[in-house]
Structures are given as structure tokens and as C-alpha cells.
Amino acid sequence: MTEMIRSLGEVAERYDAVFCDLWGCLHNGKVPFAAAVAALRAFRAEGKAVLLLTNSPRPKSSVVEQLARIGVPRDCWDEIVSSGDAAQYGLLSGAVGQRVHHIGAEKDESFFTDLPVDGPVLEISRVPLAEAEGVVCTGLRDDLTETPEDYRAALLMMKARDLVMLCANPDLIVDLGERRLYCAGALAQAYEAMGGEVLYYGKPHPPIYDLARRKLAAMTGQEEARILAIGDGVNTDVQGGMAEGIDTLFVTGGIAAAEFGPDPARPDPAALAEWLEAREMTTTYAIPFLA
Template identity: 50%
Template structure:
């Protein structure tokens, strides 16, 4: 059973760095959570380093601009590692070919710009599906449309042997009170239909490698037992931490609020949390209703 804590300060001194999820932990897609922001500012003031590790399918500069608009100040974090950055490296190394069919919203098209760390990027051309070698999936064009609307296109792509590069393994995300589909839901459907999907965000190793690289860039490379992963996704944040051998803190008031009976501003129901973790077969080191 995970230990339920009352505040981040209870465990902060045990860790030199925290890999902190954004959506559901520091903001809800519309605005920042003041208590969560304050907790990270206080942690950094004590010497801790905060790496924002997010499954956003965009470059870190885009994420930085977004969170500033939402009210997350620069004082709350040290560096950003995005699923988009990790996936873009593979994309421009030719993971799905050079002629690609793009899935996503217009704001996600920055993903198709080559990252500076790839010295000789594969020339990339966005083309219609019937001319493509592979699929770049940043998410659905309509985040409220069920993934099944893509079945016909996916059948065609699978028949032609295309691989799908998933820029964001999240299945759903809550924007305020509305739940939206993410790229991970499309990639899962593609696999269920017999296709091959490539993943780079949580819970997969490449984004954790990128997080450690970000720590190294700011002059810190702590042992694994000094890194804590914080997030609200049991199958992304917590599963990823377990896979990497890192401690974790589950924010129960995010995606699992209903299952853990976490009311706004409160702690999870202990029995409900235990039942939820038993069903998911994953146990975080700690749990808290909301990051504070």
C-alpha cells in the first residue's frame, strides 16, 4: 500500500530531484494549481531540482510558453523534458520514413521541425495517407472524437505496413471538467488492429533518459534513489517510475479521482485507493490527493 502523505515537504528532503508531470499535477489545462506551484517553488528553495517530464507532443519551448500562460512561474522548475522532444529525435533519424501522414491539431505541427540535437536530420515531407511511408501521431484532430473514427484510415495504413510514431502515450487528459482523447488512444487502437506503434513518452524509457540528460545539463546527476517521479497517471507516471526503478508519488485527485474517491481539495479514501492499486497492479511509493 502506498503511504498517504499530507504535503510534499514531508518527503522533499529524501530526494535531490523530482520528475514532475504537468497536466493533472501543476495545472488542469486551463489554469495552474497554486498550492502545487508553491510546493515546487519551496522544494527548489531547499535545493531540490524540478524537471517537468511531460507527455506533451510538442517541443519544450512550446510547453514553456504554454505553462507561463497558465500561471506556472519560472521559479517552479529547472528544465523540461517532453515526449515530443524524445519522439522528434527518432522521427528525424528516420523511424517512420521521410514521407509522413500527420495526425493532430494545427498547434502540434511544430513537432515536424527538426530538433537541434540531430546533426543530420532525415528530410521530412508531410503527405496524404496514400503517399506516406509512416504516420506521425500527435493526437486526434478532434480530441472529443472517439478513436474508432480512424479505423478505415488505420486499416489502409496497416495493409501497407506503415509504423505509427506516437508523440504522446497518454490515453486521455482532463481539460477543466472535459475529458479529451490523446495520441496514446490512437496508438493503442492501431496496435489492437495489428499495426506497429512506436512510443517515446511515459512510461517508456526514452523520456526518462531525456529527463536525466536535462539534470546533467544543469550540473546534477543523482543516483536513482534520489529521484522522485510525481504524476496522476497510474499507467504512465507510476508505471514508468516502476520500470525505471524510481520512487513515485501518485496524485490521486487527477485522472483517478473517481476511482480513489478523492474530492476536490481532499485526500483519497484509503480503502478506495487500495482497491484501485490492486486492480491496476501497480503501487506508488506515496500518494496524495493534490500536490501541495
């Protein structure tokens, strides 16, 4: 049964490290959440490790820049692993060929330019869809105005050519302040509905957790750390933690807040239990907001 808590500090002594989600937990895309920053700082002050685990399609360097730009303090985290980091390893391993077509925004260019120094080496060419061996999707080209329906023709062409899509961000949606936007996962879902093949590298899929565990071990020297996964995505953070055998802390006040009553700060435990059961999910703990 899910244990409802009010602060990370209530359970901190049980863990050596946290894998903490970003959007909806630490910030809203515009500003950091002060209580979440304080909670992670306090966790680190006890000599524990904070690894930010994000489904951003961009590599770590770009995530660091974004966090600094919106004011997330550097002293509340130790390491970052992104879906983009894990997906780059897949791309450079030839998962979708060498001639690839990119679906995504200009802001995602670092996925192709800021490559891992310790990764595989493969020359990648970006080509028009008609010439592609595979497709890399980092998101919509303009997520402020577009929806997955705008890509129906491109997805049909991909399916006709049996192209595999590498999805660099499995998230379906994200909240930018008060505005809800579509992510790469929404296009991947639409492509799978057509019968297309998609390769995923972010939460809840194993590649990002494998990379995160390696980074954590290198950082702490511990091969077997007690890890708590924190996030507001039941199909990403919670499902991924369950699959990895990691305890989870579900932030109810994130993208699913409306499901648990009128006051996000006071989620209805019965509504939460019913909602999780309907999705065949379990979470170790739940908290209104990370604090």
C-alpha cells in the same frame, strides 16, 4: 505499502530532484494549481531540481509558451522534457521513414518545425497517407469534437499497408478543465488492437526518461541523483517510475479521482490499495493533490 502524505515537503529531504507531470498535477489546461506551484517553489528553494516531465507531443519551446499563457510561474521549475522532444529524436533517426503522414492538430505544427539542434539530421517530407512510409500521431485533429472511432478508416488503411505509427503522446485522455479529451495514445491503442505496430517515446517508455536523465545531469552535474516521479497517471507516471527504479508520488485527485471515494481531497486508502493491486502497480507515496 503506499505511504499516504499531505505535502511534498514531508518527503523532500529524501530526494535531489523531481520529475513532475503537468496536466492534473500542476495545472488543468486552463489555470495552474496554486498549492502545486507553492510545493515546487519550496522544493527548489532547498537547492533541489524540478524537471517537468510531460507527455505533450509538442517540443519544450511550445510547452514553455503554454505554461506562460495559463499563468504557471517560471520560478517553480528548472527544466522541461516532453514526449514530443523524445519523439523528435526518433523521427529524425528514421524510425518511421522519411515520407511520413501526420495525424494531429494545427497546434502541433511545432513538432515538425522546432527541431532539436543537437539531434540527428534527416530530411522529413509530410505526405498523404497513400504515399507514406510511416505515420506520426501527435493527437486528434480536433480533440474537442472527435473520438478515436472517427479514425477507424485511416487506421485500417495504415494496417493494410503495414505502416508503423510513431506516437508522440502515449496519454489516452486528458482533462481540460471539466472536459475530458482523447489524446494520441487513444489512437495508438486502437491501432495496436487492429494488429498495427506503434513506437512510443513518452511516459512510461524509456526514451523520455533517458532524455530527462541527460538533461538533469547536464543541469546539476550529478550523474546519480535521487529522483521522485510525480503524476496522476498510473499507466504513465507510476508505471514509468516503477520501470525506471524511481520512487513515485501518485496524485489521486487527478484523472482517477472517482475511484477513491466521493471526496477527492480524502481518498480512501483501502480503495486505493485495491485499485493499484488490480492493476499490479505499486507507488511509493500517494497524495490527494500536489501540495
